Amino acid sequence: MAKINMLQAxxxxxxxxxxxxxxxxxxxxxxxxxxxxxRATSGLQEKFGRDRCFNTPLTEQGIAGFAxxxxxxxxxxxxxxxxxxxxxxxxxxxxxxxAKFRYRSGNEFNVGGIIYRTPYGGxxxxxxxxxxxxxxxxxxxxxxxxxxxxxxxQAKGLLLASxxxxxxxxxxxxxxxxxxxxxxxxxxxxxxxxGKAEVVKEGTDITLLAWGAQMEIIENAAQMAAKKxxxxxxxxxxxxxxxxxxxxxxxxxxxxxxxxxxxxxxxGGFAGEIAATIQEECFLYLESPISRVCGLDTPYPLVHxxxxxxxxxxxxxxxxxxxxx
Amino acid sequence: xxxxxxxxxxxxxxxxxxxxxxxxxILKILQADGTTFEKAVLPVIDxxxxxxxxxxxxxxxxLDERMLGAQRQGRISFYMTCTGEEASxxxxxxxxxxxxxxxxxxxxxxAIRYRGFSTEQFMNQMFSNEKDLGKGRQMPIHYGSxxxxxxxxxxxxxxxxxxxxxxxxxxxxxxxxxxxxxxxGEGAASEGDFHAGLNMAAVLKSPTIFFCRNNGYxxxxxxxxxxxxxxxxxxxxxxxxxxxxxxxxDMLAVLAATQQARAYALEHNAPVLIEAMTYRLGAHSSSDxxxxxxxxxxxxxxxxxxxxxxxxxxxxxxxxxxESDDQGLYEKYRQEVLAAVKVAEKLPVTHVDEIINDxxxxxxxxxxxxxxTLKQHIKKYPDSYPHxxxxx
Ligand SMILES: Cc1ncc(C[n+]2csc(CCOP(=O)(O)OP(=O)(O)O)c2C)c(N)n1
Numbered sequence: 001m002a003k004i005n006m007l008q009a010x011x012x013x014x015x016x017x018x019x020x021x022x023x024x025x026x027x028x029x030x031x032x033x034x035x036x037x038x039r040a041t042s043g044l045q046e047k048f049g050r051d052r053c054f055n056t057p058l059t060e061q062g063i064a065g066f067a068x069x070x071x072x073x074x075x076x077x078x079x080x081x082x083x084x085x086x087x088x089x090x091x092x093x094x095x096x097x098x099a100k101f102r103y104r105s106g107n108e109f110n111v112g113g114i115i116y117r118t119p120y121g122g123x124x125x126x127x128x129x130x131x132x133x134x135x136x137x138x139x140x141x142x143x144x145x146x147x148x149x150x151x152x153x154q155a156k157g158l159l160l161a162s163x164x165x166x167x168x169x170x171x172x173x174x175x176x177x178x179x180x181x182x183x184x185x186x187x188x189x190x191x192x193x194x195g196k197a198e199v200v201k202e203g204t205d206i207t208l209l210a211w212g213a214q215m216e217i218i219e220n221a222a223q224m225a226a227k228k229x230x231x232x233x234x235x236x237x238x239x240x241x242x243x244x245x246x247x248x249x250x251x252x253x254x255x256x257x258x259x260x261x262x263x264x265x266x267x268g269g270f271a272g273e274i275a276a277t278i279q280e281e282c283f284l285y286l287e288s289p290i291s292r293v294c295g296l297d298t299p300y301p302l303v304h305x306x307x308x309x310x311x312x313x314x315x316x317x318x319x320x321x322x323x324x325x
Numbered sequence: 326x327x328x329x330x331x332x333x334x335x336x337x338x339x340x341x342x343x344x345x346x347x348x349x350x351i352l353k354i355l356q357a358d359g360t361t362f363e364k365a366v367l368p369v370i371d372x373x374x375x376x377x378x379x380x381x382x383x384x385x386x387x388l389d390e391r392m393l394g395a396q397r398q399g400r401i402s403f404y405m406t407c408t409g410e411e412a413s414x415x416x417x418x419x420x421x422x423x424x425x426x427x428x429x430x431x432x433x434x435x436a437i438r439y440r441g442f443s444t445e446q447f448m449n450q451m452f453s454n455e456k457d458l459g460k461g462r463q464m465p466i467h468y469g470s471x472x473x474x475x476x477x478x479x480x481x482x483x484x485x486x487x488x489x490x491x492x493x494x495x496x497x498x499x500x501x502x503x504x505x506x507x508x509x510g511e512g513a514a515s516e517g518d519f520h521a522g523l524n525m526a527a528v529l530k531s532p533t534i535f536f537c538r539n540n541g542y543x544x545x546x547x548x549x550x551x552x553x554x555x556x557x558x559x560x561x562x563x564x565x566x567x568x569x570x571x572x573x574x575d576m577l578a579v580l581a582a583t584q585q586a587r588a589y590a591l592e593h594n595a596p597v598l599i600e601a602m603t604y605r606l607g608a609h610s611s612s613d614x615x616x617x618x619x620x621x622x623x624x625x626x627x628x629x630x631x632x633x634x635x636x637x638x639x640x641x642x643x644x645x646x647x648e649s650d651d652q653g654l655y656e657k658y659r660q661e662v663l664a665a666v667k668v669a670e671k672l673p674v675t676h677v678d679e680i681i682n683d684x685x686x687x688x689x690x691x692x693x694x695x696x697x698t699l700k701q702h703i704k705k706y707p708d709s710y711p712h713x714x715x716x717x
């Protein structure tokens with residue numbers, strides 16, 4: 001096992017998938033010879049040729065529509081959207097077409113071979129349009145899977161599983177961890193099952209739930225809480241659609257408390273959906289209201305990024321409030 | 326007739342057209358040595374206008390050089406230059422009325438400067454301090470000013486294109502003798518918004534100038550991987566739009582084309598497309614390294630077409646500028662920019678209360694409650710929120 005960063009792990013997964021199946025193509029803005037603005041696709045054009053790894057013209061709508069066409073005719077399309085903030089021009093092709101191809105055609109056609117990879121999230125001083133976390137827009141769309149890895153190991157295994165999944169997947173990559181997160185990653189081919197949460201750390205007093213880059217935040221908060229004698233169970237959701245209700249509910253039944261943390265704004269965020277479901281599943285076990293530590297209900301700001309972010313301190317305060325309730 | 330025009334020629338054997346069937350000339354007025362082509366028809370220009378144009382170019386060069394330096398020193402987080410494209414930007418804005426509305430992409434700061442954006446205002450935006458008109462919400466270079474009729478930059482590409490069509494239409498409805506001008510790169514012209522915006526402008530007769538800076542690259546993607554047709558100009562013609570292609574490194578050609586485009590747009594209540602052929606001499610942005618995708622030789626070749634130098638030679642030929650005036654101008658702006666950096670970086674950032682303003686016209690009760698909770702939290706942990714601590 002080698003220690004590599006998340007970008008290398010993604011590159012590794014893409015290489016393995018493209019080697020294994022020559023009907024797999026990869027495309028997007030600047031992904032060709034240049035290897036993408038973050039260099040996730042470095043060297044792939046050299047390895048697989050310009051027919052299988054190429055720059056597209058600058059049109060997300062076109063990229064997604066093209067992916068639908070390829071996948072509807074038996075190909076696997078790995079499409080990169082340069083920043084998640086720029087996925088919105090493609091939203092019609094993704095939510096009305098990719099998501100509904102199978103359903104609306106009675107499964108005469110499907111686009112299960114699509115994966116949209118896109119860097120998301122803040123904490124990089126990127127301001128408004130290089131920081132958003134738009135996952136909730138996609139979780140409301142039936143027919144799409146939504147996946148968010150938290151480290152290099154997961155990025156590789158979840159990406160390989162997503163590429164081979166028979167449904168269109170929107171794969172959000174936490175860009176602030178691209179280089180920051182370095183860890184042991186097996187060299188060969190492996191997959192991490194979609195739709196399964198991971199219990200990262202066991203605890204008894206409260207369940208902390210997050211995904212992607214916010215996992216680091218709740219782990220830090222849990223360490224602060226441990227110094228106050230509070231034992232946190234930590235869960236990484238990994239797949240948001242479909243999400244693993246059982247693992248979360250089992251944990252909450254044990255701890256009696258739940259805190260959900262995400263970067264996207266509070267209102268309409270995915271934490272609301274989780275809270276409502278867990279409240280139904282675990283009502284009689286809950287010792288305090290389910291707590292949400294999320295972004296503010298504002299667009300993503302530049303200078304007040306720290307203030308906006310659901311950081312470890314805010315999470316720590318919410319843990320204590322939940323314990324005292 | 327619904328579809329074809331009455332002049333459509335008929336043929337009786339299959340005959341296709343290709344991009345070369347459409348020959349689009351390129352307007353050139355200034356030669357490399359600063360003299361004009363023999364038969365060239367000059368734009369309307371006198372010494373004060375030429376001086377203002379040149380002054381803007383020098384300021385922009387100095388700003389770009391100094392701020393890229395400031396970015397490398399870690400004093401600002403991000404920067405983008407317009408080096409090499411000054412003639413396209415300044416030559417076009419100089420043809421406009423001050424109340425014509427500008428919708429820019431992000432590389433057109435020379436245009437807002439031409440309108441009077443002060444050195445201090447540039448710095449306030451780049452340092453996101455409390456005097457930034459945009460209240461510290463966007464990355465450096467996202468300028469905007471209602472007073473200067475320059476709409477605030479938005480990063481998602483091409484969104485300003487159909488908006489410009491709407492702005493142009495509104496100017497017509499309001500009976501103003503003004504046009505909208507919309508800047509974009511040849512990369513952005515691949516977005517759906519480009520096609521929607523141009524088609525609407527042509528059909529709805531919006532007095533709007535669509536100004537494409539065709540500078541050869543969209544980040545690392547060369548034009549050969551961006552479009553296969555005859556540049557962007559052919560699309561203007563395709564949408565039924567008055568169209569011209571100019572040498573984007575030729576100040577006089579851009580000025581002449583834009584002056585006439587404006588007159589045409591007003592007289593006919595119709596859009597015009599200008600495609601300026603130029604070159605992005607610098608990196609895409611301070612986060613980009615062009616050596617990964619293009620050669621030094623290519624860049625060096627384009628250095629020889631430096632639009633500012635070419636215009637300077639013309640001014641000197643006219644006796645409107647001397648070497649020592651020129652050096653004095655650079656020196657003046659170097660000092661001015663440096664002094665402005667020092668002031669701007671010391672000012673505090675926007676107050677934290679601004680985080681909830683402008684989400685709506687007035688903050689909702691829920692936003693007010695979120696701000697109150699946030700301020701309580703900052704009071705408890707002042708060290709972790711240095712921008713706001715001490716001011717809550
Ligand atoms: C909708 C959208 N997609 C992607 C991006 C990322 N991006 C920023 S600039 C750029 C290239 C733009 O090229 P071009 O329009 O030719 O302008 P230039 O930078 O050459 O002036 C890209 C892909 C973006 N800002 N918006």
